[in-house]
Amino acid sequence: MAAPMELFCWSGGWGLPSVDxxxxxxxxxxxxxxxxxxxxxxxxxxxxxxxxxxxxRTSNGEVISVPHRIITQLRKEKYNADYDLSARQGADTLAFMSLLEEKLLPVLIHTFWVDTKNYVEVTRKWYAEAMPFPLNFFLPGHMQRQHMERLQLLCGEQRPESEEELEKELYQEARECLTLLSQRLGTQKFFFGDAPASLDAFVFSYLALLLQAKLPSGKLQAHLRGLHNLCTYCSHILSLYFPWDGAEASPPHQTPAAPETEDEPYRRRNQVLSVLAGLVAMVGYALLSGIVSIQRTSPARGLGTRALGMAEEEDEE
Structure with missing residues (x-):
């Protein structure tokens, strides 16, 4: 019997099954x-x-880490949410996917990773509390830099020079995109009728993050909450497909340790690597900041001295 496929993903928070x-x-x-x-x-x-x-990780051991490729692999395994779509609906899916990436993704990155108030009070706070020591000291900052680089690529060379102008332009386009999505959805349960398709998975993920996070600076969030059909759409998907993920859980590292599994050797290895990386980072910071200094002495002084059909688990660090 083939081994079951395994999905590794970021844990949940803000009333969502995952914050990523x-x-x-x-x-x-x-x-x-x-x-x-x-x-x-x-x-x-x-x-x-x-x-x-x-x-x-597929049943034959292959590892896939890009979301679109993961979904393509699930389709190959005959789990295709778009199987009943017409050619026109397939074309609409591609068009709306491009719209999401062009108009909503930049603002989502800006909202959670660039906006200082949101980043400090919401994004960094969650990751710093959820991540194990010592990763929580340096990994959130590294992730922020990666997202800022991605935002620069999405905006391209035509981006306004002023950050204020860029922010104004991004949020204006995002509001127009949300309004268009609201008009396209209308009174339907999903974008193509009574059954969800891949487009619904993407739209829901964008909207749910904006709706659920308690953002101190929620420019786009206020506009989204005024589009009642999109809010109902997200609530419907959460209650129908994630009924036991709605309650906000405590950060995983605060819960009792899980029993040892077959992944335990990897866990021990990564715990050791985590500690070593943390020590290197802290020593480097101490040296660069001048907290610790190294002085040479002459030889005479001597020498000094780590579902629906889905079995889910919250893995411990």
Whole structure:
């Protein structure tokens, strides 16, 4: 009997099954299709077989770590949420996917990773509390830099020179995009009728993060909450497909330790690597900041001295 597929993704918070956009998208698509997965919700990307999240380990041991490729693999396994779509609906899916990436993704990155108030009070706070020591000291900052680089790529060379102008332009386009989505959805349960498709997995993930997070600076959040059909749409998907993920859980590292599993050797290895990396980072910081200095002495002085059909688990760090 083939081993079950395993999905490694960021853990949940803010009333959502995952706080990460890509992880939430893959989780939602998997729940829509009922694919049998063993889900590892973790807060340490080093425990993923690819070193990043989300990541899918197939039944033959192949590791896939890009959301679109993960969904393509699930389709190959005959779990296709778009199977009944017409050619026109397929074309609409591609068009709206491009719209999401062009108009909503930049603002989502800006909201959670660039806006100082949101980053400090919401994003960094969650990751710093959820991640194990010593990763929580330096990994959130590293992730922020990665997201800022991604935002620069998305905005391209035509971006306004002024940050204020850029922010104004991004948020204006995002509001127009949300309004268009609201008009396209209308009174339907999902974008193509009574059954969810892959487009719904992506749209839900974008909208749910904006709706659920308690953002101190919520420019786009206020506009979204005024579009009642989109709010109802998100609530419907949460209650129908994630009924036991609605309550906000405590950070995983505060819960009792899980029993030892077959992943234990990797866990021990990564714990050791985590501690070593933390020590190196702290020593480097101390040297660079002048807290600790190294002085040479003459020889005479001597020498000094780590579902629906889905079995889910909250993995401990």
């Amino acid at each position: 956009l890509d992880s939430l998208t893959v989780l939602t698509y998997a729940r829509f299709t009922g694919v049998p997965l063993k889900v590892h919700k973790i807060t340490n990307p080093w425990r993923s077989p690819s070193g990043s999240l989300p990541a899918l």
